Amino acid sequence: xxxxxxxxxxxxxxxxxxxxxxxxxxxxxxxxxxxxxxxxxxxxxxxxxxxxxxxxxxxxxxxxxxxxxxxxxxxxxxxxxxxxxxxxxxxxxxxxxxxxxxxxxxxxxxxxxxxxxxxxxxxxxxxxxxxxxxxxxxxxxxxxxxxxxxxxxxxxxxxxxxxxxxxxxxxxxxxxxxxxxxxxxxxxxxxxxxxxxxxxxxxxxxxxxxxxxxxxxxxxxxxxxxxxxxxxxx
Numbered sequence: 001x002x003x004x005x006x007x008x009x010x011x012x013x014x015x016x017x018x019x020x021x022x023x024x025x026x027x028x029x030x031x032x033x034x035x036x037x038x039x040x041x042x043x044x045x046x047x048x049x050x051x052x053x054x055x056x057x058x059x060x061x062x063x064x065x066x067x068x069x070x071x072x073x074x075x076x077x078x079x080x081x082x083x084x085x086x087x088x089x090x091x092x093x094x095x096x097x098x099x100x101x102x103x104x105x106x107x108x109x110x111x112x113x114x115x116x117x118x119x120x121x122x123x124x125x126x127x128x129x130x131x132x133x134x135x136x137x138x139x140x141x142x143x144x145x146x147x148x149x150x151x152x153x154x155x156x157x158x159x160x161x162x163x164x165x166x167x168x169x170x171x172x173x174x175x176x177x178x179x180x181x182x183x184x185x186x187x188x189x190x191x192x193x194x195x196x197x198x199x200x201x202x203x204x205x206x207x208x209x210x211x212x213x214x215x216x217x218x219x220x221x222x223x224x225x226x227x228x229x230x231x232x233x234x
Contacts, residue, residue, distance in 0.1 A: 054081060054100035062109025062117070062141050070102075071120045078128045099129035102149065108140025111167060111188045118195060121148050129153060134230060139163035144192065147199035147229045156230035162219040166211050167192060201228030 056073035060066060081098035102121075121130060125148075132149025134142075134156040143164055146154060156162075167189040193207055202210075210217050224230045 054098065056100065056102045058102060058104045058106055058117075058142070058145065060106060062106055062113050064110075064113055066109065067113040067116045070117050074120055074124050074130075078124050081128060097128035099131055099150070099153070101131045101133055102145070103133045103135060104138050104142050104146050105134070105136040106139060106142035107137060108142055108163075111141060111192060114141035114144060115191065115195075118144055118148055121145065125150060131155070132230075133157075133234075134160045134162070134224075137161045137163070140165060143229060144195050144199065146224075147196065152231050154230045155232045155234050156221045156224055158221050158233050160221050160224075162221070162224045162229060164196075164210065164217045164219070166214055199228075201226075 054077055056070055056077060058066065058070055077100040078097055081100060082095060083098065084093035084095050086093045124130060129150040130148075131153040132146050132155070134146045134154075136157065138146050138156070138160060140163060143162060146156070146162075167185055193204060196202060197204055197207060219227070219229070221230070221233045225233060
């Protein structure tokens with residue numbers, strides 16, 4: 001079955017009020033395909049430049065909801081950046097994962113929620129780079145996440161404030177329960193120190209010295225780079 005689309009006849013427009021009759025001519029399959037593609041292109045929504053950004057944003061306190069959102073973002077960004085490349089002379093494609101960025105600005109939060117993000121972050125980085133970017137303030141639990149980015153790709157704002165302190169615990173109840181909870185606080189502190197030393201140039205001795213006064217330890221962006229928490233000041 002042939003499909004016909006009306007085309008206006010070239011030439012001078014008729015002067016009479018009534019519309020001039022239009023001629024129809026049969027289109028080939030190639031011309032029809034071009035017409036349809038042009039119409040579909042005009043109907044498609046235009047994407048803004050930001051639609052191509054591959055960014056997860058950790059803004060605010062680190063809690064269970066924040067952890068859920070960030071972990072979900074990691075999984076989505078990792079898979080959406082997957083690409084199978086068939087190299088010359090190879091029969092099987094090679095899978096690569098394009099990196100994405102994690103922007104961090106946080107006053108800190110709960111250690112267990114931070115560790116849930118950290119564990120998934122480390123697993124993701126086995127195949128996909130995560131470029132961290134600290135802005136405004138990166139404090140407490142957020143420091144480990146900033147430092148856990150791909151080495152050489154961890155950026156920090158020139159005016160960003162970094163703060164570290166000892167783990168804070170608040171418990172009540174019987175003596176036995178308090179002793180039990182204190183053991184848990186010590187374990188969390190040890191894990192926090194191990195993670196921070198593993199991701200930075202800090203040694204256990206230097207870290208213990210920084211935290212020995214049991215007060216908030218504030219660092220400039222330059223000091224954060226010197227301690228290996230970040231790599232580049234922007």
